[in-house]
Amino acid sequence: xxxxxxxxVLAGVAxxxxxxxxxxxxxxIKFRKAGYSFMSWNMGKIKxxxxxxxxxxxxxxxxxxxxxxxxSGMGALYAPGTDxxxxxxxxxLKSEFFQQPDKVxxxxxxxxxxxxxxxxxxxxxxxxxxxxxxxKTGGACKACHExxxxx
Amino acid sequence: xxxxxxxxVLAGVAxxxxxxxxxxxxxxIKFRKAGYSFMSWNMGKIKxxxxxxxxxxxxxxxxxxxxxxxxSGMGALYAPGTDxxxxxxxxxLKSEFFQQPDKVxxxxxxxxxxxxxxxxxxxxxxxxxxxxxxxKTGGACKACHExxxxx
Numbered sequence: 001x002x003x004x005x006x007x008x009v010l011a012g013v014a015x016x017x018x019x020x021x022x023x024x025x026x027x028x029i030k031f032r033k034a035g036y037s038f039m040s041w042n043m044g045k046i047k048x049x050x051x052x053x054x055x056x057x058x059x060x061x062x063x064x065x066x067x068x069x070x071x072s073g074m075g076a077l078y079a080p081g082t083d084x085x086x087x088x089x090x091x092x093l094k095s096e097f098f099q100q101p102d103k104v105x106x107x108x109x110x111x112x113x114x115x116x117x118x119x120x121x122x123x124x125x126x127x128x129x130x131x132x133x134x135x136k137t138g139g140a141c142k143a144c145h146e147x148x149x150x151x
Numbered sequence: 152x153x154x155x156x157x158x159x160v161l162a163g164v165a166x167x168x169x170x171x172x173x174x175x176x177x178x179x180i181k182f183r184k185a186g187y188s189f190m191s192w193n194m195g196k197i198k199x200x201x202x203x204x205x206x207x208x209x210x211x212x213x214x215x216x217x218x219x220x221x222x223s224g225m226g227a228l229y230a231p232g233t234d235x236x237x238x239x240x241x242x243x244l245k246s247e248f249f250q251q252p253d254k255v256x257x258x259x260x261x262x263x264x265x266x267x268x269x270x271x272x273x274x275x276x277x278x279x280x281x282x283x284x285x286x287k288t289g290g291a292c293k294a295c296h297e298x299x300x301x302x
Contacts, residue, residue: 034186034192037181038182038189041182041185061224065220067219068212068216073209073212077192
């Protein structure tokens with residue numbers, strides 16, 4: 001039931017007709033933190049390529065991972081109640097996340113758009129364009145952190 | 152230096168010319184665990200779709216995430232010494248991982264092959280073919296767990 005609500009909250013992002021796994025709240029927190037953590041490693045790789053020696057294949061692979069994460073339907077990992085530490089699994093999610101569904105949807109859709117554009121631009125190998133799109137994607141991450149993540 | 156060695160160990164999987172981030176051993180352990188954890192959520196979603204109501208879009212998104220993870224060059228997250236808990240970051244990696252580079256390479260390349268095939272088959276929407284390829288991909292995960300992961 002909690003999961004169905006979570007999916008509906010992000011109905012604009014994730015289809016409500018998705019098959020549902022049975023996940024405990026602490027598993028949701030664990031998986032979503034894992035997704036952001038692994039994505040941050042890949043964003044870091046793109047940054048290292050832009051700041052140092054540029055390897056097109058590595059940047060494409062990293063950008064594809066960022067886009068695939070953005071497209072993975074993480075809205076299903078935000079059931080009400082998961083704004084609090086559960087069973088030892090800590091979260092920095094602010095309670096406002098569940099009170100501002102329109103803002104969440106707006107930020108999630110913008111992140112998705114920028115991440116998919118990053119993968120598209122990465123495939124071209126145009127370093128200046130990748131740098132610009134990397135900035136926009138990082139900005140989309142940051143916009144959500146500022147709104148809904150505790151320091 | 153440790154990272155360079157780690158990359159060379161998996162030279163057949165990850166190009167040694169990759170730009171390198173400066174990561175601490177505990178960060179390597181954290182990021183690789185995050186990658187596997189988030190991937191397991193996506194494998195679980197595919198399983199839920201195969202066992203229940205099949206949603207092609209969700210399966211494609213999950214399979215793309217699995218493939219993108221397989222293609223992300225995780226070999227760089229295996230520096231020697233990261234077979235032990237570091238700075239509170241726990242790992243189940245067996246020391247044998249660093250003693251059997253040929254076996255590691257074989258298992259990693261096989262996983263990569265099966266994961267990319269899963270993404271390809273998912274795009275067709277052929278449920279029977281996806282089920283078969285999901286089994287092969289899960290088998291490739293398991294083969295490495297049995298060899299190099301402590302229980």
